[in-house]
Amino acid sequence: MSENQWIWRCDRMIPSDTGIGREVMEEVLDQLQSHHWMEHDVFSVRLAMEEALVNAITHGNRLDTSKRIRICCDIAPEVIRIEITDEGEGFDPFSVPDPTSPEGRIRVGGRGVMLMKHFMSRVEYNDSGNTVVMEKEQAKE
Amino acid sequence: MLGYRRLDLNEVGDVVVVRFLDQKIIEDVNIQELGQELFRLVEVDNCRKILLNFSEVDFLSSAALGKLITMDKKAKKHGSVLKLSNIRPEIYEVFAITKLNRLFDINDDEADALATF
Numbered sequence: 438m439s440e441n442q443w444i445w446r447c448d449r450m451i452p453s454d455t456g457i458g459r460e461v462m463e464e465v466l467d468q469l470q471s472h473h474w475m476e477h478d479v480f481s482v483r484l485a486m487e488e489a490l491v492n493a494i495t496h497g498n499r500l501d502t503s504k505r506i507r508i509c510c511d512i513a514p515e516v517i518r519i520e521i522t523d524e525g526e527g528f529d530p531f532s533v534p535d536p537t538s539p540e541g542r543i544r545v546g547g548r549g550v551m552l553m554k555h556f557m558s559r560v561e562y563n564d565s566g567n568t569v570v571m572e573k574e575q576a577k578e
Numbered sequence: 579m580l581g582y583r584r585l586d587l588n589e590v591g592d593v594v595v596v597r598f599l600d601q602k603i604i605e606d607v608n609i610q611e612l613g614q615e616l617f618r619l620v621e622v623d624n625c626r627k628i629l630l631n632f633s634e635v636d637f638l639s640s641a642a643l644g645k646l647i648t649m650d651k652k653a654k655k656h657g658s659v660l661k662l663s664n665i666r667p668e669i670y671e672v673f674a675i676t677k678l679n680r681l682f683d684i685n686d687d688e689a690d691a692l693a694t695f
Contacts (some may be wrong), residue, residue, distance in 0.1 A: 454607075455605075455606060459604065459605075476668075477668060480637065480668045481668075483637060484639070485674070486639070486640050487604060488639070488640060491639070491641065506664060536676055537676060537677040542676070542677055542678060542680070542681055543647060543651070543681065544647075545639070545644035545647055545648060546641075546644055548640040548643065548676050549640050551676065552672065552675065552676070555675045573583070
C-alpha cells in the first residue's frame with residue numbers, strides 16, 4: 438500500500454501497562470468509528486487488539502513495567518494494519534495448543550491467538566515471535 | 579444478596595438471574611472481581627440455579643471467558659445448574675469459534691432459559 442493511502446497513523450511506545458495499552462486502542466477504535474467502519478469490524482479489531490496487547494504485556498514482557506510495547510497503527514479507507522512488538526524473547530505461535538480440543542475447551546486460557554486469527558483478515562508473527570502484524574479489511578456492505 | 583459490585587442479581591422463582599454491570603468486560607481488576615463474585619454465588623450463597631444474562635454486555639475478552647469456564651467447573655462440582663442467555667451475535671461468535679458453545683448451555687433469551695431449568 439502506498440504511503441498516501443493512509444488516512445491516520447500512530448506509532449507509540451508504552452510501558453507494560455494494559456490500561457495505557459487500552460487508551461491507545463480506544464484512540465484507534467475512535468478513528469475507525471469516525472470513518473464509519475461497520476460495528477462488526479470495529480468489534481473484531483477491538484477483540485484482536487485486546488488479545489494482542491494482553492499477550493505482549495503479560496506473556497511477552499511478563500508484566501515487567503520496565504519493558505515497553507511498541508504499537509504502530511495505520512488506517513486506510515478499507516483496511517487497518519496494526520503492529521505490536523514486545524521486548525520479550527518471543528514464542529512459537531505454532532506451539533499453542535488447540536483450544537477447541539476437549540482438553541483445551543476447559544482450559545482457562547490459550548484462546549487469544551486463535552481469536553486474533555479468526556477476527557482479523559491476516560495475522561503474522563516475525564521469526565522470534567515478539568512482533569505481531571494484523572490486518573483487517575473492511576467488510577463490503 | 580448483598581456485597582456484589584459487578585453483578586446485578588434478581589431472583590425469579592428459584593433461579594438467580596445475573597446481569598453484568600460492566601458493558602465491556604475487559605479490565606483485569608474488574609475481571610478478577612467479577613470472577614470472585616460469580617464463584618461466590620455457587621460456593622458461598624449456594625445458588626443451585628443460575629442464569630447469566632448477557633444483555634448489557636457488548637464486549638468480553640478471553641480472560642473473561644476463562645472466569646466463565648471456572649464458574650462452570652465450580653457449578654458442576656457443587657451440583658448447580660448454570661445457563662447463559664441474551665448473548666449478542668458478535669460475542670456468540672466468540673463462543674462458537676472457540677467451541678465453548680458446546681460447554682455452556684446458551685439460550686436466546688431469559689424467558690427461554692428460565693423455561694428449561
